[in-house]
Amino acid sequence: MQIPIVACVLLYANLALGAPGTLMRRQRAAERLAERKLSRSSNILQPAENEVAVASTGNDTAHPEYSSNWAGAVLIGSGYKTVTGSIVVPTPKTPSGGSSSQQYSASGWVGIDGDTCATAILQTGIDFTVRGSSVSYDAWYEWYPDYAYDFSGITIKAGDTITMTVTASSKSAGTAVIENETTGQRVSHSFSGETDALCETNAEWIVEDFSSGGSLVNFADFGTVQFTGASVNGGTGVSGATIIDIQQNGKVLTDCSTSGSSTVVCEYTG
Structure with a gap:
């Protein structure tokens, strides 16, 4: 209740x-x-407006998609029941040209659906926020289109290793789990009877410029976020995933790629 x-x-x-x-x-x-x-x-993937051609940065991974809010990797298929991945918590910074009096945020999460399937997303992750010299973190869970809710009972700091897992027990029920491997803390939330159904056709490892009050928040310089141990249904990794970068106002702010079958790397380049 x-x-x-x-x-x-x-x-x-x-x-x-x-x-x-x-x-x-x-x-x-x-x-x-x-x-x-x-x-x-969070939001479903929003295609970038006024997409412009971008010169190669030397990254060998193709970039077939640009988005205004998502960066990372998305697998498109069927029967995706469990998605997991681990990150080392970054220290967010005010982006170049930003104001120390303003707040900037980004979020790293894993999820099911939200790209080609827009009806729902089962997801869980960590927000990174900076204002001046103050840095804070929040762990959360969400069944989009409902709002995100904070976990309690877990502390997070820069350098901690966080493992995130979502599991769909059906298209209207599932669980979200976050484990702080550094401290041994573990939190979870169970969903049931959700009216907005999953398709189980997308698996994601994403750094997001999330929304607050209906608008995208000021996007933080998150440095580098690397998802390791990325897996689907306990086995299949990220091979063949679509790579997505964030592009806003004609400028690409991230450079994401995959490495091997189980690693997704996103670097802030804005």
Whole structure:
């Protein structure tokens, strides 16, 4: 049972009986939770507008697709039930030309559907956010088109190894699991009876410029995100995947590729 957002905020405030700093941290956590439930969401792949030809960067991997919000690799097929991959958590930075007073974010996740199948996405991942010298991370789960929800009970810092797994037990049910291999923490969420059905035809390893309040957030310089141990249904890796890069306002911001059968690498180039 979900607690109403207002009640959740009051609960955090009432529990804050310790030092003022504890009260402030709990209030901020409640505010972030309320804001996320109202507005944070991933989106299906959005083709880039006004796509322009891009000169080769020396990367041998073909780039048949550009998107305004997704970068990474997508397998297109059928019967995709489980998708997994691990990343080392990056330290996001304010992009060149950005303002230290503004907030910039990116998200690394694994998922099922959302490219050629637009009805739903089962996904889980990590958000990376920077404002000035302050960096924060959130672990979340989502059954799109519903909003994303934060996991509790897991801490994340730069350099941690995070394994993300989604499993579809049917086209309307499944699980999302995040494990912090560095700390040993593990969190999960189960979905059931979802009205927006999966197709089980796309498997993804994605760095996303996600949405808040209906618009793309300011995209962070995430450095490099490398998905390792990328697998589908416990075996099939990323061989043959479509590579996608983010292109906004005629500028390509990422350079993604696959390496071997189980690694996807995305570099911020904006």
